[in-house]
Amino acid sequence: MGARDDIQQLGKRIGEAIIGQEGMIERLLLGLLxxxxxxxxxxxxxxxxxxxxxxxxxxxxxLSRIQFTPDLLPADITGSEIYFSEGGKGAFQFQEGPIFANLILADEVNRAPAKVQSALLEAMEERQVTIGGKSHVLPDLFLVMATQNPIEQEGTYPLPEAQLDRFLMHIQVDYPDAASEADIMRLVRSEETNAKSNNHATEKLAQDAVFAARKEISAITVSEAIENYIVALVMATRYPDKVDKDLAKWLQVGVSPRGVIGLDKVSRAHAWLNGRDFVTPDDVQATVHNVFRHRLVLSYEAHAGGTTANQVIDRIVELVAVA
Known part of the structure; x- marks a missing residue:
């Protein structure tokens, strides 16, 4: 079985436990890849x-699950140096925090203040944690999935743009359809019935399969035309007045260079996951919303008029020609 088959099998297994959220599962795999x-x-x-x-x-x-709350401390995430005494001698030793796992669930990340949110910055960008002047390297397989609730604003702290930019993708999850809701009821009912009898160990996919997939994705062909198309999409967010007068009114700040790198990476992963060894405009358009959505700063006029980041990206995709 090849690396693609392994990853697709992983997605299928996740899909057996998650009904009606196929888009989120695919984005989760794209982030991993x-x-x-x-x-x-x-x-x-x-x-x-x-x-x-x-x-x-x-x-x-x-997997480490970190529940972000207003009283959470940075050391609760990164770990800290603890004094140990033995045989009449004492020394400080670093005690790793939950950030040192492979998969990090930062649940309701916007409920913690900026000081705590910033504890994630170095870990997400540099893949290391520095405590007491010494750097501690994080695992090779390291993914942070942060969640936030869009309807509750009381007691929350909006994520700063610098931290938002460190996320490869911003995924918006919506309600499942009616048929999926019925399947969800049946799935949970089945899990409750089989909870005691389902004690056998699940065969897990080795991390090497993920690394092998990433190696194949790095070899995916990106033509000069596709590179120019990605750059054109980014430039349309930075200089919207050259593209459309409405965009110029809606956009205050465009996509950073991380957006260019991110769209290239995710487009290649999307092409690979769909069995191609080259990137097409469809791969770019299928992933551009997730990569750009959180990197755009909309103007007051856009917010006042109810214009969303998704609508702005739709307009950009409509106006920017494929090279």
């Missing part, structure tokens, strides 16, 4: 936590 972090936004009960738990169950990876 692209070695990037995910910000997942959706109403309560839409299987955000269940999705990352299901991935950890079927992948040979350690």
């Amino acid at each position: 692209s070695n990037g972090h995910l910000l997942v936004e959706g109403l309560p009960g839409l299987a955000k936590t269940r999705a990352i738990k299901s991935m950890a169950k079927n992948l040979d990876a350690e």
Whole structure:
């Protein structure tokens, strides 16, 4: 079985536990393949936590769940140096925090103040944690999936743009359809019935399969025309007045260079996952919303008029020609 078959099998297993959220599952796999972090936004009960738990169950990876609250401290995430005494001698030793797992669920990340949110910055970008002047390297397989609730604003702290930019993709999760809701009821009912009899160990996908997939994705062909198309989409967010007068009114700040890199990575992963060894405009358009959505700063006029980031990206895709 090849790397693509392994990853598709992983997605199938996750899909057996998550019904009606195929888009979120695909984005979760794309984040894993692209070695990037995910910000997942959706109403309560839409299987955000269940999705990352299901991935950890079927992948040979350690999962840490961090519940972000206003009283959380940075050391609760990163770990700290603790004084140990033995045989009349004492020394400080570093005690690893939950950030040192492979898969990190940062649940309701916007409920903690900026000081705590910033504890994730170095870990997400540099893949290391520095405590007491010494750097501690994080695992090779490392993915942060942060969740936030879009309807509750009381007691929350909006994520700063610098932290948002460190997320590869911003995934918006919506309600499942009516048929899926019925299937969800049956699935939970079945799990409750079979809870005691389902004690056999699940065969887990080895981390090497993920690394092999990433190696294949790095060899995916991106033509000069596709590169120019990605750059053109980004430039349309930075200089909207050259593209459309409405865009110029809606956009205040465009996509950063991380957006260019991210769209290239995710487009290649999307092409690979769909069995191609080259990127097409469809791959770019299928992933551009997730990569751009959280990197755009909309103007006051856009907010006042009810214009969303998705609508702005739709307009950009409509206007920017494929090279």
